[in-house]
Amino acid sequence: MGFAKQQMIEYQDKGYHALQNMFVCDKCIDEPSVQSFIRKNATHMFCSYCGKSYKRKKCVNINTLANYLSQCIRTEFGDPDDEGVPYLSKEGGYMTKTYDTYDIFEKNYLEFKNDEIKRDIVEEVFDNRLWCRIDPFGVPQNKELYYSWESFSEIVKYKTRYVFYKLPPQNKSVFSPKSYVFKILDDISKIISEFNLYKVLPIGTEIYRGRFENKKIKADYIELGPPSLEHATKSNRMSPAGIPLFYGSFFSETIEHELIYFDAKMKNKRKFLTVGKFVTLRELTVIDFSNIPSIPGLFDLSRSHQSDSLLFLKEFVQDVSKPISNNGSEPIEYVPTQILTEYFRHVMKIKGINRIDGFIYPCSKSHKLNSCTLFLQSENCTQDDITSFQTNDSNTKNLKALCLITKSVSSKRIPSNWVHDKEVFYL
Ligand SMILES: [Zn+2]
Known part of the structure; x- marks a missing residue:
């Protein structure tokens, strides 16, 4: 003492x-x-x-x-x-x-x-x-975790994208002990398990998906669902070219805002926005980043051990869901989240859960506006056939999980004089 x-x-x-x-x-x-x-x-x-x-x-x-x-x-x-x-x-x-x-x-x-x-x-x-x-000259644990994520992101963006798991342990900073680059993925997985950040989307959950194009598109799941493998030529935040995923939202207006905002950013000036409603045909287990517990106050002794993990998680989620600047570097900026997504999909193991079907990420304005990425492809979609709900224990690759309700699909022309101010749009 x-x-x-x-x-x-x-x-x-x-x-x-x-x-x-x-x-x-x-x-x-x-x-x-x-x-x-x-x-x-x-x-x-x-x-x-x-x-x-x-x-x-x-x-x-x-x-x-x-x-x-x-x-x-x-x-x-x-x-x-x-x-x-x-x-x-x-x-x-x-x-x-x-x-x-x-x-x-x-x-x-x-x-x-x-x-x-x-x-x-x-x-x-x-x-x-x-x-x-405590330890005033050291790095707080929440910052240590965040620096690990930053270091991982830098390495997979600018050093090695495909063999990073073979790199020898290295220092993230002069204050940190050596560790494997990929350890941060395991750390994130442990934190997700620690706080039970899972949610089961029940059968019948409504999820909206849209496309913004120069012409009206057909109101079917082939057009409105994820692209087929041969058409998945674009890199997205969570998926590289060739590996399509389902990006959706629980509220149609979120889709409108995101697509129009993205289009304006890319200066594409597309004209027709088409949005449709899918419903889930089986239960989907997703990681829910939109519902992170509050950071305990200093005088909440029963939860003080959670502070570092939660501080990191808040900063991390903000980082992975922030808008990416339009300077032509998007495909590179997406690499860390694409790897993380593949880790959730193929590597992460959770006790009592057979598989992770995707994840939800937050909208800072409203939970209602949350978006989701689901590990589902065109072959997992169908339309107007909600009578045969699927069982959960099937491992069939082509298991249908999402059904487009074609009568919900609407297409509208977006006037060219729409201007955007961050996330708010005016006519
Ligand atoms: Zn008193």
């Missing part, structure tokens, strides 16, 4: 004696996780700070609360001395950013309805001590 930690215990002992008869209720603190802790551990009926008497036990001793807050803070912060931070008087103190406990409470939205509580905890129990980030 470090000297500073030992000293902290002594201060806490001192504070303990001074505050052993002080109790606080959950109404005196404005932070849901801390309120929940107080309710679960209440031993007294009288709050020393607001003066309220309750009929049931609703208050905890202030030392018990301070001990809980200390455990929470110590998940991310430590004592600068214990963390090996040099102290240079000439330079004005510790050689890293430090925080007092008031700073930490404020930055993490822990509010007290009574200043006396805060003062008792900060000054009596914590003795106005300073904190710094």
Whole structure:
């Protein structure tokens, strides 16, 4: 145990004696996780700070609360001395950013309805001590994961696209230990499993798909579904040329916006937008990136171990779904997500799940506008034949999974004076 930690215990002992008869209720603190802790551990009926008497036990001793807050803070912060931070008087103190406990409470939205509580905890129990980030000169785990994804992306874009899994372990940065380039794919897979980011799309789920062309297209699944193998000549965000996938959305307007926006970006000026509704003929198990759990606050001790994975996941999903600039480099920019998609489709193994059928990615504006990529090709589609729903246990390659409802297909002419402003379109 470090000297500073030992000293902290002594201060806490001192504070303990001074505050052993002080109790606080959950109404005196404005932070849901801390309120929940107080309710679960209440031993007294009288709050020393607001003066309220309750009929049931609703208050905890202030030392018990301070001990809980200390455990929470110590998940991310430590004592600068214990963390090996040099102290240079000439330079004005510790050689890293430090925080007092008031700073930490404020930055993490822990509010007290009574200043006396805060003062008792900060000054009596914590003795106005300073904190710094744990391992302040290292790279936080969430950043380490993100740098791994960036490093992987750079290598498959500019170094090797087809044999990256044979590369020897290498450093991602000067601070990181050597690791295999592809390890980030396994890490992402583990995080997906850890948070159960799966969803079963039930039979009958409606998914829209569209095409924007210079002429009207036929209202059939051959035209409106994924292209056949010989026609899959374009590279897309999740699929290289030759390996078509089904790109869809749960809302027809998303399709319109995405296609028109993409067309405007590519300066193609196509004229006819055709959108149709497919329904699923079997259950489809998809990875759901649109429903990532919230990042736990500092004072939610029960979920603090999830913070790094969730911080990474949010940044990663933003990165893979961001618009790609129109400078002619799209096919290269798509390579990392194309490899990731193949990993989900062919490599990733999940306990209790036979196969992954695709994934959902979020629209920042509304869950309703989420899009999906399904590992389905033209041969998995049919039309107007929803009577023979498929069983889930068949391994037939040609298993029909999507049925186009041809009467839902509509085609409209998009005037050439449509202009776009990011995702908003005006006539
Ligand atoms: Zn109170």
